[in-house]
Structures are given as C-alpha cells and as structure tokens.
Amino acid sequence: MKTGDGEKVGGLAGFKDRLVSFAEAGRFLGFSAKTVRRMVEKGILPKPIRIGTHWRLSESDIVEWVRRAQSGGIQPGQGV
Numbered sequence: 001m002k003t004g005d006g007e008k009v010g011g012l013a014g015f016k017d018r019l020v021s022f023a024e025a026g027r028f029l030g031f032s033a034k035t036v037r038r039m040v041e042k043g044i045l046p047k048p049i050r051i052g053t054h055w056r057l058s059e060s061d062i063v064e065w066v067r068r069a070q071s072g073g074i075q076p077g078q079g080v
Contacts, residue, residue, distance in 0.1 A: 019049060019056035028062060 022040070023033040031039070036057075039045040046061035067073075 018059040019051070020059050020062070021054070021056060022048075025057045025062055029066070 020028075021033070022036040025031075025045075026033045026036045029036065036045065040048055040055075040057070046057060046065060048055040048057050050056075
C-alpha cells in the first residue's frame, strides 16, 4: 500500500484482495452462509481470516477455488 506521497507502507504493498463474509461468499457461490461455514470447517473451502470477532474469506481464494473446481482440479469432498 502507498501513502499519498507514493511511499510504501508495511509489507502489503499493492494488496488489493477483498475480504468477504461467509454470507457474501455464499451469495457468490450459491450457498447459504451456514453451508459456507460447514465447507470451511471440513476443509473444502480455503481457511478464513479472523479479524476481531469476525471471520472473513479472501475473495481471490474463493475465485481460485471456483476456477480449480471448474477445471476439475477439485474432486467432490476434496479441500483446498
């Protein structure tokens, strides 16, 4: 990330990944938030990130999971 002066801040320079709730991920995937949570618990979906008391999923991880699933890279019951 850069400040207004173009100076890099921290180790996340250029970080643009969006973090989404289980409900948002569910809407994208066509599942309920409860199903997304269960899939995370079973290791089917990528591990979430905890921010305070909230759990979030990386949008890019979800998109990559869908791409792998569509290309046959993920078999039923197989996780990330």
